[in-house]
Amino acid sequence: MVGHVGARLLADLADVTGLTSAFGEALAGLRQRQGGHDPGRVTVDLAVMLADGGEAIADLAVLRDQPALFGPVASDPTAWRLLSRLDEPMLAELRAARARAREIAWAQHADTRGDLPQPMVAGRRVDGLVLDIDATIVLCHSEKEAATRTWKKTFGYHPLLCFLDNTGEALAGVLREGRAGSNTTADHITVLDQALAQIPDAIRHGTPILLRADAAGSTHGFLAHIRSLRDQHLDIRFSVGAAITEPVRAAIRAATGWIPAVDTAGDLREHAEVCEITGLFDAAGWPPGTRFLVRRERPHPGAQLSLFDTIEGWRHQVVATDTPPGNGSIQHLEARHRAHARVEDRIRTGKDTGFGRFPSRHFAINQAWLHLALTGIDLLAWTRILLLDGDLAAAEPKKLRYRLLHVAARLTRTARRTRLAIAANWPWTNALTSAFHRLAGLPRPAG
Incomplete structure (x- = not known):
């Protein structure tokens, strides 16, 4: 046996x-x-x-x-x-x-099953490849080299990872010391470049690529790097969280034309609305063509709210994307970004597949x-x-x-x-x- x-x-x-x-x-x-x-x-x-x-x-x-x-x-x-x-x-x-093996695996999939799976968002398919970058804290319970105090006041490492939402593959990862910044531009560039190197050339240069990240990936240097990749004939766009600064708060207050948000099935979601606030505040430093979408919803019990949210009675989230108009409604673009949350499941299961302890x-x-x-x-x-x-x-x-x-x-x-x-x-x-x-x-x- x-x-x-x-x-x-x-x-x-x-x-x-x-x-x-x-x-x-x-x-x-x-x-x-x-x-x-x-x-x-x-x-x-x-x-x-x-x-x-x-x-x-x-x-x-x-x-x-x-x-x-x-x-x-x-x-x-x-x-x-x-x-x-x-x-x-x-x-x-x-x-x-690993990149060579991935090319063979994808070719085998094309021969036996056709195109790679396409992510679904709000009942619609997202064409191309979707890359999700996120960091996580891995606790260390003993003294290890480069394990330090983290921003959450724990002790361990702070790796930065990139997963392919289409298939769940782990394209890239960098192990960092615990005190490494969440929004470090150089680390995000390194992980993105390593992830793109994992994609076969014929697919990388002929397929739309969407890069999603939370607000840690919204540094202007990182977004400028993404924009520069287009000079290498990559059709890559970004969808990242954006900080809610005072000018953004003023834009939210002045916004009109709120429409209902959609849920994961594509149905209208109660007590949640989206609106575009592009042009309502000074976006200096952001790449030209960046659009800003804001979502507001009635807070659920236990939600962590800023003072602004508490005063307004809504919980707000802002998304920055360079997807041009005509490529989906703002409802779809906002829901497309919220699907970035799937990377948390990739990280959770990844910690049970090796990088949860070193x-x-x-x-x-x-x-x-x-x-x-x-x-x-x-x-x-x-x-x-x-x-x-x-x-x-x-x-x-x-x-x-x-x-x-x-x-x-x-x-x-x-x-x-x-x-x-x-x-x-x-x-x-x-x-x-x-x-x-x-x-x-x-x-x-x-x-």
Whole structure:
């Protein structure tokens, strides 16, 4: 009997998308002796372990103790040594390798299932790719290098991350010390550039891209960088939160033409209104063509209100976007921005897929761990979009682990063939076996 049979699906998918071989080529210089563990295989095993719900390097034992299912898996000391040698140039190589594997995975999706999924907002499809950038605090309960007091008066790290809303893939992430600013322009530029590098060239230069962020991403330097990317023939637009300053408050008071807001299904929402306030205040420093939309709604119990909100009796939020007029109503544009909240679910599940706790006292090792956690998140996303249907194609990692990844089976060998016999009465046996069959039918990368 073997367990965690569904995790074998993740390991095989890493092979089929070329991720394992790409990691192996990127880390070829780290192989210490002939016959030793391939560094690319070790990194993939770590990513699979994290995707499977592991929390520490010691959890590699789940894979290692089942060699008939997972093959030879490196020891904990070997994994530690490898992580300790992954410096920034090597991480850059791994990012490039992950981008190559992503291109293959997307090509396989195009061959077998058509275009990538399109996000839905208020009952309407958002065309193109939607990137969400957000930061989060990861608590550390021991002294770790670069772990510091955070703006929330806790202690730990403050990573900045970018997810693709279309598929849930983790495109980029930077581990930062706890006191790193929420609105640091340089960090946002770094994460966005790394995320764009993950998108295949043919898609990056021919597909509309929407970048969403909260008010931390509304610094004028970051927005100027986004605008400069158009000079590189990228059709990229932004939708970011904007601070409510005194001139903005005056514009809100002077605004007319309020119309009902819409909810997630596209229906009119009671006690919520939107209005455009572009031109009602001085927008110096914002990129030319920036529009400002404001949403007001009656506060719900427990809402945190500013003094302005308390006086007006409404809770206000302002969105800045350079989407030109004629590309959707202000109701849709405002609802499109509010869908940025989905990134909070990506971060929540990502913390259960590796970056919720870091294993080492050394910052460089923890940065490498973050990269492998993002790789594990990608493997789960590719599994959903390439191999699964129905509810499972949209399931969070916890549900996938409970229903598919942690399944037990009987492993038998007959006529030189190895077979996995999964209990026929397990409710998701058909889903798992179908996923293995789809995996076998995916087009293989050339070479």
